């Protein structure tokens with residue numbers, strides 16, 4: 414028995430040593446790549462992956478992802494859009510006024526899509542939403558532990574029921590416009606009868622973050638009816654420093670302004686995306702952040 418536990422300790426020590434070496438190697442690869450590849454984005458991700466390639470590496474995938482994401486968060490600046498275009502949407506509010514809006518869109522990834530709509534919601538709509546939600550102090554802590562110890566997620570959040578939104582014309586049309594924008598930008602046949610409530614999340618303290626995760630099943634297998642296929646995030650308050658949204662595998666780093674709406678999908682044909690779906694909220698360094706997240710499913714059949 415004694416020799417067995419000795420062996421177990423030896424193996425554990427070797428594994429811990431591998432992790433330390435793996436993280437150190439990835440850290441220095443990221444530093445080299447930051448000077449060579451520059452801005453956050455695919456070139457940076459490829460550079461790090463080439464220098465410290467997975468799986469011929471000492472880190473399990475979740476740790477590798479987290480370290481790559483941390484490196485993206487640390488890079489100065491943000492990713493540049495691949496292209497820009499305009500999007501026309503018209504969603505009648507409860508007053509039935511059919512007014513089309515032309516919106517500026519920045520595309521960061523084509524497929525599965527990641528796109529940012531500039532100036533989607535005015536501050537007054539965010540203020541109304543917060544009022545209906547009961548204010549930031551009414552959110553509950555959303556805290557979970559991470560693979561590397563420390564926090565996987567540290568923020569606070571709350572769901573706002575659909576009927577509460579529908580009681581306010583401005584919020585009802587916000588919902589309708591978010592749906593239309595998500596549908597057009599993803600090209601998915603999204604189900605407008607959203608079963609999921611809008612989620613309010615706040616990152617109010619320095620270090621608050623949400624490490625790499627998927628909103629749906631990032632399993633790489635066949636899509637199942639009714640499951641999440643896309644997400645939109647409305648940024649109602651952005652921090653003065655940190656708090657960017659990243660997509661791990663292509664090291665995208667998005668720096669939205671207040672009122673912008675991020676839309677991303679994770680369905681490729683009939684297959685659920687894997688790594689392309691993984692995203693994170695970088696640690697907030699200064700100022701506060703609060704967002705409203707909506708998840709979408711496709712129509713059945």
Ligand SMILES: *[C@@H]1O[C@H](CO)[C@@H](O)[C@H](O)[C@H]1NC(C)=O
Nearest residue numbers: 476479480483561563622696
């Ligand atoms: C990533 O950064 C967090 C702080 O945001 C840190 O606690 C964690 O250990 C880092 N993870 C890795 C794998 O470097």
Ligand SMILES: *[C@@H]1O[C@H](CO)[C@@H](O)[C@H](O)[C@H]1NC(C)=O
Nearest residue numbers: 535536537539540541543671
């Ligand atoms: C937006 O509204 C909030 C109140 O909800 C206010 O504190 C903030 O200063 C406003 N921002 C701008 C840019 O008007």
Ligand SMILES: *[C@@H]1O[C@H](CO)[C@@H](O)[C@H](O)[C@H]1NC(C)=O
Nearest residue numbers: 604606607608711712713714
């Ligand atoms: C849309 O979602 C609702 C709620 O889950 C469901 O009852 C309805 O059948 C779905 N509609 C279609 C066309 O899939």
